[in-house]
Amino acid sequence: MLTSRFELPCRLQSMSGSNSWPPHSPENENAKFELSDQYFIDDWLEKDPPTFVLSGSPGQNLQLYDASVNESGGTSSQQEEPSSEYMCFDYVLLGEKKEANERFAFKTKSEVEVLDDGFKWRKYGKKMVKNSPNPRNYFRCSVEGCPVKKRVERDREDPRYVITTYEGAHNHQSSS
DNA sequence: CGGCTTTGACCCGCGC
């Protein structure tokens, strides 16, 4: 089942004063972000206030955790299933730390679609998806021989969100 | 010139 902490393949790039998510956008190369900030992913759970929180430090993967579960190891039994099917999928895979985390997705409130996750990606396709005005973009890790792919699209119900799906595990270190 | 994006074509699985 769910554990209280998960690692996401996004990283904080630098320190600064902005509270916005994502922490790094191509349009604003010099954007800096406050490390100590926690990024609430509201709407992910139908909880008020949302209890899932992202945190991280430069060079490390961001961590997603359920703030309603206390650190001292107690696994709270009142955890609820995430409201989104995407997150449901994620939590299971990431929570169990599947060695090759085959596939998982997450949703981020973001104006830009390309989140810098520390890897270099090459775009290899773009498709319109049925019942959605937004295209889906296909990326492959540009490191030779690395099997990882990702897919990026806007949430059709709420275009403020970007859905990123990762597939496969990197067979190398991140590039930055 | 090399690496990347763009874009339409192609392929494949699935339901009718």
Added chain:
DNA sequence: GCGCGGGTCAAAGCCG
């Protein structure tokens, strides 16, 4: 078999 939807290929173009 056929059409549709989703995923990928690859030629051409773009850009540093």
